[in-house]
Amino acid sequence: MFSFDVVPGKIVKGILESSAPAIVELVEDAYLRHDDGRTVNPDSYFLRFPDRPDSRIIALPAAAELADTEIAGIKWIASFPGNVSAGLPRASAVLVLNDLDTGYPIALLEAAGISAARTAASAAVAARAIARHLPPSGTIGIVGAGVIARTILRFLHLTGYPSTDVVVHDLDDESAGRLADFAVVDLGVRARRGDLDAVLDCQTVVTATTALRPYIDRPLRDGQLVLNVSLRDFTPEVVLGATNVLDDVEHCMKANTSPHLAEQLTGNRDFVHGTIAQFVRGERVPEAGRGVLVSPFGLGVLDLAVGAYVLDSARRDGTAIAIPEFFGETSRW
CATH class of the missing domain: 3.30.1780.10 (ornithine cyclodeaminase, domain 1)
Incomplete structure (x- = not known):
């Protein structure tokens, strides 16, 4: 006892x-x-x-x-x-x-x-659920080349999410190179460093940065999946143009996350399409013509x-x- x-x-x-x-x-x-x-x-x-x-x-x-x-x-x-x-x-x-x-x-x-493993696993759970509706192309772009990004990439790969080509961008070029090397040596996939646009060209995008405010204003494409793990990379306008999937709506609407900024801009939460659990259960599906933005605050x-x-x-x-x-x-x- x-x-x-x-x-x-x-x-x-x-x-x-x-x-x-x-x-x-x-x-x-x-x-x-x-x-x-x-x-x-x-x-x-x-x-x-x-x-x-x-x-x-x-x-x-x-x-x-x-x-x-x-x-x-x-x-x-x-x-x-x-x-x-x-x-x-x-x-x-x-x-x-x-x-x-x-x-x-x-x-x-x-x-x-x-903490890194549960964050990576949450990304893998969401990616697997969304993949039923948006078939992954195998191209994965990563913004932010730290421990979280490395763990997410590893979990996606080990759980069978297609990952044949990886593009990594980080403000620290050495970190980007190390993550690309990890993808090649440890996971056996093609990988390279690239600029932000090259990452955002990928079908699946992971943001794992320490950004305090949005800097990405490029809209998501139809069929694109973004795992918005760092939560503050996208402008509210990008959020409003996407199918939005949150882990817990109430938790995510605080601390000036990208969804929180979208709520402040619109005065409502109508742009939220469902939770990860609802997409896992098939109770929600992506809206036609929109990319999917998954924003897990972390539970x-x-x-x-x-x-x-x-x-x-x-x-x-x-x-x-x-x-x-x-x-x-x-x-x-």
Whole structure:
């Protein structure tokens, strides 16, 4: 009852790297459970810094009734883009999981990898659902060549989404080159660096940047799919011209995301066509003559689903580190 485990990043990474298809299924299931009202997913909480407007630390609390267990928890994730210039990853995170019978914490997991994996899996879930209506051509353009972009590309490839030609653009040319090399060497696909227009020419586009405000005003083409993971790359006019798919409408309409800016411009949410869960279930389909813009704000319940899977795997493998007597008092008197 009072056990407490720690799962270090190296262990987390190994489990995630061998489990991409399973994680995609877990994330899809979590979306459907969220759509069915079997989760609690309050707003994310942002700790911001007046002298560092591009940096933040975010708390994502959540609870979920998963297939095998009920669990609660919170992800505490820092995004400091300035780390990149020092050769450090932009994001760092931990995930605390809680038992829902007692409320006691049961584990602490290094969670930057978990966060990247659940983000990539959400993109793969959406891409798979949209592909039923917009057949992928195999050309994938990526804006922003960091960990998230690398993980998304890997998940798309490993789950069978066509990816024969990849074009990468990043303001840092070295990063773009490294992601292109990863695609060639690790995934065995053709890849090259390109400018923004070359990326936007692709049938499937992934934006994974740290942009604070929109800079892309080029409309989506009919038959084009954009996975708008970084959320702030497209002007509201582009949003209004697309079929818009969100993970959770209420969550996405804040923090000046591209859909939020479109809401501010129009005063309504009529431009939202449905959620990822509704497209997975076939309850919504893309509008004829429009490209599809998927904007996933990111739900804490996805972190719980992936985190619980990682914890169970680590416990089975004997790689979770038990912390004896973690709790100072285990009886009331």
